[in-house]
Amino acid sequence: MSEILSTLMQDARVWQGHRHIQTSQPSEPTGYQVLDNQLGGIGWPRGALSECLLDEPGIGELHLLLPLMQRLSHGGKTVFWLNPPHTPYAPALAREGVNLDQVVLINTEDDGDFLWTLENCLRSPVTGLVMAWPGKLAAREIRRLQLAAEAGSNVCVLFRERRYAEQNSPAALRLELAAGDQQDLRVNVLKRRGSWPGQCCSLAMNHRADLAFREVPCVVQGPWSGRAR
Amino acid sequence: MLWLYLHFPHLLLDHVRRSRENQGALAVVDGSGQKVVQACPEAQAQGVKAGMRLKTAISLVPGLGMVRADHHQEARILEDQARWLYRYAAHIVLVPPDGLLAEVGSLQRLYGGLSAVWQTVEQGLNERQLNAWMAIGHTPLAARLIARTGRGECTADKGHILRTLERMSLLSAEFDDKTRIRLQRIGLNTLGEVLALPPNELARRLSPETLAHVQKIQGNRADPKVPWQPLHYFRQQADFVQEIEQSQGLLFPLQRILSELEEDLCWRQQDTDSLLLVLQHRHQEPTRLRVRTSGPEHRAEAFLNLIRLRLDQHPLRAPVISLVLSVKRFLGREATTGQDLLGETQDLNEAWHTLVSRLQARLGDNALRQLSPQADHRPERAWSASEVLRVQNSRLPDYTQLPRRPLWLLKGPQPLTEAPALWFSGPERISGGWWDGQRVHRDYYIAQLASGQLAWVFRDVRDGWFVHGWFG
Known part of the structure; x- marks a missing residue:
């Protein structure tokens, strides 16, 4: 019995407010040193769900996962994109050094198929990363996915809207993403295993469009004002 | 030369019985539907006999399952049997409607004696739940005659075979009716007495054909047989007495057929990646299901899982009266590509194929896609x-030489509804497509919207502004 209890403590399944525990759970570094520091050196947990909550695409959410995608796809692991809202643009992924042979795009028609597919991907040893854009998910369904994620040991990131930040979720890591002022990505840790949440950090994402800092004030007075720009 | 003859006394009955889950009484009825031709042991125990009128049989066993005899079907089932027998013997001759002949004299050294050949074939019959009477003879006809009387023994002794033949009645010796009656009138009752007659007398008094028949039995006249060649594909059929309405009911016969396929593929040392399953209905066009695996596969279990998924997704349109599973595409089996001793890479490869096949079986072939860049400016x-x-x-x-592009591409350009807050690089002019009529003439900019999204926007020739991608 005490053995079970100590395992629970060790894996940070039981949250202890007065103590920070260095967990020994398997994980993948995010590739962003700032974020890794904020997450207690853990990064993306493997064998558990992660959630990214954001409202609009185009704020650097894919670049957040790009280092992981690059590493996994070259390590022979498959990266699944499940029901993405737009088309992942192959030339851009290839330019960023993602091995496209290991990228599989899946579109499902209904929610039943979506959950079934995600569960199957999570349980397979070939999967390295699953990025999924679910519509509405019931807490029971997230719980089911969490169990499937535990059966495999891969990273699963669900992209959901920010309004779900209020709801509780069994996911092991929950990040709220928002655009910063300097084309950066502000990450707010809503939940993580083994420690207090609430860390905030800002990741520079200028490289996603080859923007330099000094270019920022150089505002072109849009072609809106006149044809001769 | 030594010949092995397999006589299937009730092949159609065996064929139908092994595809059934519940073993109820079953009978094969002749083409006109008047008489019982074959009856299974359960039916026999309740008093049904071959040759009985159908009405009598039904009044004895009200729940009697009936199968109508069909020559085409029987010929096809016989060929199915030849196909597995071909694994053990090279020279096979089909003797329709219910016999197979195999040359076994040349196999003795391979198997280590005639009894080993006999046992191998017997085991093959048992595995397939078939009943057959076997016999060995020094001529094809001798083997056939002995087998059909059910007195076959595993012996290569010509004297013994001849003694068995001599004791045979004229009826079992398969003389035509006219000859048999003439022989009986002469006062002959057994085949031995006919064999004892001098050949010249036999030809003169009866007919040259009778002499030929007798000499073929004895082996004094050549009786050439053309060997049968199997077609290079797999095909198995299961016929049902009662129509199957639930797809679950198809899994039981499929299990047997798939394990035969696995055995067949193992024997060929080949794999396959597509199966054709045809479900026949009584009043509708047959349903054709093509089951594909993403990679070479031979395991029955893997095929069964995929078929189960397909059947879950596509409920039966109508009750099924028979199913046919065929495989025409065979792939050479690859040597293990794994470099490591423990074979971990191979395992991963297999897991990949299993996963992708499963997903494709449920979601359809088009649901899974792989992306690649193409050389085009647009x-x-x-x-x-x-x-x-x-x-x-x-x-x-x-x-790395590709130009900077956003990670998200919209499915089609969306009109830009607000003025961007910040403009970055641009314009990048993309003009092309004059060669195929899909003309594109645009200036692309990178801009930030008020919401903080980094967008890839363009202005086209007609002065409209559109968003074409997001820098995700």
Whole structure:
């Protein structure tokens, strides 16, 4: 019995407010040193769900996962994109050094198929990363996915809207993403295993469009004002 | 030369019985539907006999399952049997409607004696739940005659075979009716007495054909047989007495057929990646289901799982009266590509195929896509989606020279509804497509919207502003 209890403590399944525990759970570094520091050196947990909550695409959410995608796809692991809202643009992924042979795009028609597919991907040893854009998910369904994620040991990131930040979720890591002022990505840790949440950090994402800092004030007075720009 | 003859006394009955889950009484009825031709042991125990009128049989056993005898079907089932027998013997002759002849004299050294050949064939029959009477003879006809009387023994002794033949009645010796009656009138009752007659007398008094028949039995006249050649594909059929309404009911016969397929593939040392399952209905066009695996496969269990998924997705349109499983595409089996001793890479490869096949079986072939860049200037044509393939160890082309592009491409350009807050690089003019009529003439900019999203926007010739991608 005490053995079970100590395992629970060790894996940070039981949250202890007065103590920070260095967990020994398997994980993948995010590739962003700032974020890794904020997450207690853990990064993306493997064998558990992660959630990214954001409202609009185009704020650097894919670049957040790009280092992981690059590493996994070259390590022979498959990266699944499940029901993405737009088309992942192959030339851009290839330019960023993602091995496209290991990228599989899946579109499902209904929610039943979506959950079934995600569960199957999570349980397979070939999967390295699953990025999924679910519509509405019931807490029971997230719980089911969490169990499937535990059966495999891969990273699963669900992209959901920010309004779900209020709801509780069994996911092991929950990040709220928002655009910063300097084309950066502000990450707010809503939940993580083994420690207090609430860390905030800002990741520079200028490289996603080859923007330099000094270019920022150089505002072109849009072609809106006149044809001769 | 020694010949082995297999006589199937009730092949059609065996064929139907082994595809059934519940073993109820069953009988084969002749073409006109008047008489019982074959009856299974359960039916026999309740008093049904071959030759009985159908009405009598039904009044004895009200729940009697009936199968109508059909010559085409019987010929096809016989060929199915020849196909597995071909694994053990090379020279096979079909003797329709219910016999198979195999040359076994040349197999003795391979198997280590005639009794080993006999046992191998017997085991094959048992595995397939078939009843057959076997016999060995020094001529094809002798083997056939002995087998049909059910007195076959595993012996290569010619004297013994001849003694068995001599004791045979004229009826079992398969003389035509006219000859038999004439022989009986002469006062002959057994085949031995006919064999004892001098050949010249036999030809003169009866007919040259009778002499030929007798000499073929004895082996004094050549009786050439053309060997049968199997077609290079797998085909198995299961016929049902009662129509099957639930797809669950198809799994039981499929299990047997798939394990035969697995055995067949193992024997060929080949794999396959597509199966054709045809479900026949009584009043409708047959349903054709093509089951594909993403990679070479031979295990019955894997096929069964995929078929189960397909059947779950597509409920039966109508009750099924028979199913046919055929495989025409065979792939050479690859040597293990794994470099490591423990074979971990091979395992991963297999897991990949299993996963992709499962997903494709449920979601359809088009649900899974792989992306690749294409050489085209127009952004919407600079990528393509293709069927998922497993590529091993290919050298990646160098893509670092590609221009900067957003990670998200919209499915079609969306009108820009607000003035961007910040403008970054641009314009980048993309003009092309004059060669195929899909003309594109645009200036692309990178701009930030008020919401903080970094967008890839363009202005086209007609002065409209559109968003074409997001820098995700």
